[in-house]
Amino acid sequence: MLARNSLIAFITMAMVILSWALLNYPVMKTLWDNGFDDGTYSHAYLIPAIILYLIYTAAEQEKLIFRAKINYGWLAAG
Incomplete structure (x- = not known):
């Protein structure tokens, strides 16, 4: 089962x-x-x-980590 932070990361990425x-x-x-x-x-x-x-597997292994700051290069690319 996913920990709370990992579950939030998984749901955010899925959305x-x-x-x-x-x-x-x-x-x-x-x-x-x-x-x-x-x-x-x-x-x-x-x-x-x-x-x-x-x-899901990345979140389960706690490798799905969000940045604290916005990366404007990726934001512009997106």
Whole structure:
């Protein structure tokens, strides 16, 4: 089970990823529509589950740590 800080980090990262997916809805819809038609995107539906698993294991091992200061370079890139 995750400790309180790790659980907060996991939920925050999951919400960031979900927000990104919702903001990129046309791309996600295209992946969903074409993901089952041919072999090109046949693994696309597994990506969210894999990302959540990797975030969960990082939070569980306490490797998911938030910065105290804002990194303006990454903020601009985002």
